Amino acid sequence: MCGGRREAGTTTFSADLGAGVVVVRNVRATVCAQCGEEWIDDATARALERIVEEAREKRCQVEVTAL
Numbered sequence: 722m723c724g725g726r727r728e729a730g731t732t733t734f735s736a737d738l739g740a741g742v743v744v745v746r747n748v749r750a751t752v753c754a755q756c757g758e759e760w761i762d763d764a765t766a767r768a769l770e771r772i773v774e775e776a777r778e779k780r781c782q783v784e785v786t787a788l
Contacts, residue, residue, distance in 0.1 A: 725755025732759045734788075736773050741782040743773050748788045 730752035734745040748769065750759045761769070768788060776784040 723753060723756040723758070725753040727751050727760075728754050730759075732761070734761075734769055736769075738773070738777055738781075740780065741776065741784065743776045743781070744783075744785045745769060745772055746785070746787045 728751070730750055731746075732748050732750040732752065734748045736743045748761060749765055750761050752759050765788070772784075772786060772788070
């Protein structure tokens with residue numbers, strides 16, 4: 722981290738599944754005001770993992786959703 726101030730914000734998460742792509746918008750994150758680096762908490766990461774697994778099971782080529 723660059724030492725900048727951390728602020729609550731949102732980000733867009735994407736995952737390449739090989740046969741498809743998952744995009745999740747409006748993901749709660751902590752964002753560095755100086756460099757833009759992003760962090761998500763454990764609960765949010767688990768929610769993203771569930772979304773990715775559901776898309777994988779549906780064999781989606783493109784899945785776009787919001788959290």
